[in-house]
Amino acid sequence: xxxxxxxxxxxxxxxxxxxxxxxxxxxxxxxxxxxxxxxxxxxxxxxxxxxxxxxxxxxxxxxxxxxxxxxxxxxxxxxxxxxxxxxxxxxxxxxxxxxxxxxxxxxxxxxxxxxxxxxxxxxxxxxxxxxxxxxxxxxxx
Numbered sequence: 001x002x003x004x005x006x007x008x009x010x011x012x013x014x015x016x017x018x019x020x021x022x023x024x025x026x027x028x029x030x031x032x033x034x035x036x037x038x039x040x041x042x043x044x045x046x047x048x049x050x051x052x053x054x055x056x057x058x059x060x061x062x063x064x065x066x067x068x069x070x071x072x073x074x075x076x077x078x079x080x081x082x083x084x085x086x087x088x089x090x091x092x093x094x095x096x097x098x099x100x101x102x103x104x105x106x107x108x109x110x111x112x113x114x115x116x117x118x119x120x121x122x123x124x125x126x127x128x129x130x131x132x133x134x135x136x137x138x139x140x141x
Contacts, residue, residue, distance in 0.1 A: 039102030044086075044111040048097050051086040085115050090123035093130050109133050 057063045063072060066084060070077045089097070097114065117129045 039104040041102050042097075042100055042107045042109075044107065044109060044114045045097050045100055047083055047111050048086045048089070048094060048114070051083045052094070054080070054084060055087050082115060085118045086111075088118040089114070090126045090130075093117070093126060096130070108135075 054063075054069050057069070058065070063069050066080045067077055069084075070080045073080070086094075100108075113133055117126050117133065120126045120129060
């Protein structure tokens with residue numbers, strides 16, 4: 001220690017207190033029956049509707065080409081080409097897809113599966129593939 005400095009000790013006792021937190025007692029949530037979730041349109045049907053709308057825009061001259069649609073929609077030209085492929089579907093398949101009721105949960109088929117069908121050049125082949133894709137859903141009339 002340095003010269004001239006004195007050392008001293010201070011002892012004290014602090015009261016030991018536990019702070020009480022007062023919270024209301026939690027009640028378990030009452031049993032609530034889950035309301036049925038309203039269904040949503042199938043994503044593939046939404047994309048098909050978009051493709052048909054895009055085709056109308058091109059037919060009316062509002063947009064010149066797929067590149068114009070891509071710029072307008074802020075997506076790639078490749079994605080526009082994928083979307084527009086759905087207009088190649090047979091008209092009865094298009095109507096069936098657009099007429100499907102909303103689904104809650106997993107959709108019965110994907111947009112990719114629908115594009116695979118659209119790539120088939122013959123509508124008869126598309127209709128056969130559509131029936132296979134539908135599986136348990138109601139067939140076309």
